[in-house]
Amino acid sequence: MALHPQLHLLLPVALPLFLVARIFYRIWWHPLSHIPGPTLAACSKLYRAYYDIIRDGEWSAHLHRLHAEYGPVVRVGPNELHFSNPDAYNDIYGLANSFTKEPALYRSFGTSGSVFGQLDPHTSQKRRLALGPLFSRRAILKLEKAVLQKHVNLLIGHLATYEEKKVAADLHYAIRSLTLDIITSYCFGSCFSATEYPGFQHPVSTSLEATIYLCWWFKHMPILRTIADTVPEWIVRAVWPATRGFYDQSDHLGAQIDAILEDPAILRQSEHDTMYTYFLENLTDKKGLPGAGGKPLQTMTKKEKQETRHWLLHEGLNLRFAGSETVGNACTTGTFFLLRDEARKKRLVDELLAAWPDVEKPMGYEDFEKLPYLTAVIKESLRLSWGTATPLPRVIGSTGGIVDGVPLPPGTIVAMGNTIVNTNPNVFPDPMTFSPERWLEPDMDKYLVAFSKGPRACLGVNLAWCEMYLIMANLFRKLDLTDDGESSLDDLRYREYFIPLYRGHHMHAFVKKRE
Numbered sequence: 160m161a162l163h164p165q166l167h168l169l170l171p172v173a174l175p176l177f178l179v180a181r182i183f184y185r186i187w188w189h190p191l192s193h194i195p196g197p198t199l200a201a202c203s204k205l206y207r208a209y210y211d212i213i214r215d216g217e218w219s220a221h222l223h224r225l226h227a228e229y230g231p232v233v234r235v236g237p238n239e240l241h242f243s244n245p246d247a248y249n250d251i252y253g254l255a256n257s258f259t260k261e262p263a264l265y266r267s268f269g270t271s272g273s274v275f276g277q278l279d280p281h282t283s284q285k286r287r288l289a290l291g292p293l294f295s296r297r298a299i300l301k302l303e304k305a306v307l308q309k310h311v312n313l314l315i316g317h318l319a320t321y322e323e324k325k326v327a328a329d330l331h332y333a334i335r336s337l338t339l340d341i342i343t344s345y346c347f348g349s350c351f352s353a354t355e356y357p358g359f360q361h362p363v364s365t366s367l368e369a370t371i372y373l374c375w376w377f378k379h380m381p382i383l384r385t386i387a388d389t390v391p392e393w394i395v396r397a398v399w400p401a402t403r404g405f406y407d408q409s410d411h412l413g414a415q416i417d418a419i420l421e422d423p424a425i426l427r428q429s430e431h432d433t434m435y436t437y438f439l440e441n442l443t444d445k446k447g448l449p450g451a452g453g454k455p456l457q458t459m460t461k462k463e464k465q466e467t468r469h470w471l472l473h474e475g476l477n478l479r480f481a482g483s484e485t486v487g488n489a490c491t492t493g494t495f496f497l498l499r500d501e502a503r504k505k506r507l508v509d510e511l512l513a514a515w516p517d518v519e520k521p522m523g524y525e526d527f528e529k530l531p532y533l534t535a536v537i538k539e540s541l542r543l544s545w546g547t548a549t550p551l552p553r554v555i556g557s558t559g560g561i562v563d564g565v566p567l568p569p570g571t572i573v574a575m576g577n578t579i580v581n582t583n584p585n586v587f588p589d590p591m592t593f594s595p596e597r598w599l600e601p602d603m604d605k606y607l608v609a610f611s612k613g614p615r616a617c618l619g620v621n622l623a624w625c626e627m628y629l630i631m632a633n634l635f636r637k638l639d640l641t642d643d644g645e646s647s648l649d650d651l652r653y654r655e656y657f658i659p660l661y662r663g664h665h666m667h668a669f670v671k672k673r674e
Contacts, residue, residue: 185237190568196234204236208379219548219578239572243579247563251573253613258553261572267377272473280614293437296621310340311629314354315637319672327643327667332359335487339364342482348429370405412475420464486626493540496593498642511636527628535595537627542581546609550574580608639671
């Protein structure tokens, strides 16, 4: 049908008028127009994209400045608010609400089929029930010696060789290699033996660092995420070499999943239950779990196997990344500060020596939990390593909601970043100072937000605690570590990657065995 002859003349005028009208609406008539914040932020999401992409991930740092200027509630997007009052954290992420996750951010990770990527809390809960037993405290204790302590011992042994080499060991990659081996062994029944790789710089570990920034592009330009998910892999690799790490991860896990779907008997060959065991044995609810709804693998249709593969792949990618980088970052951060504070290092070592005088006699997770200063060191390490730096946005439901006393209309996006809680001077005096002693005070644990709160809190929290206790206790009891004098955290305090401590980071130490 032919267009009206004058219509093509109206379009160049109508589009600018529409944009201007939308800007006026967002600034003066939008339901959030009474909330203070930058005018540009109210007008367009490009305001946030500028700090994420152009300023290389400085959004967290900018949020601190925005709250200093505008107060505890700031409008940071056309339909988005950010809060700084610690009480708002429970309003957003606690048990009392059922806010859904905001799609743009969670889709950018490329694991939308995982528990973490599920937007609706009810669907997520069903998935968590299937995997929950793998991360229960009982399961962790059962595999502590066979999996966790085994890999910790391997790393300690490799680090000890640096005493004879008389060169500094790269603790940044050493610790990350360890956490990568632990999570892959624990969840998948096999690992990369990354701690045995020269310089600890296994390609899988380094590729995780090289690709994390892509999430910002995928968040603000969803078409790029669609291209990465649908265009043949070889084309994306050729056009965008930075995606190599993501595809290497995906291909490795995909091959493992394909083998299991082809021959389920492989599951019985593992020394212990894995992620696949728990998930595939719990495919019992078509509404709650993807795949074949309880069918044996042998009877699944091709489509059902594809759905199950997609789901398992997303779970695996998410577990591998979250399980290695967050714990590795916390332990590296704590080690960094301890090696620059001889008094606090000595206090930790003295506590470990008193509790563990004979290093040849095993000491485990449940013993380490009883050591107050070690516990305080781990909590302070979590506080200053952020856990997740970027705010994790939630969407207010159809009935509206109240956050920090502010009534909000349905569809409003709300968030509060961990960095805001962790550096609040009213909660943590002199917040940028590494001070484990603050956690020896009563009632401080309610401000520990590294694993989030409520029904969407980190599924692997029990495993993470066990890892951190074993790593920090064994490192400082069995080894005498001395910084090489050149380490830096690359602006740890304000870098806004999901796990900050990436580019330009240098963390080397000289090693001696401690008797």
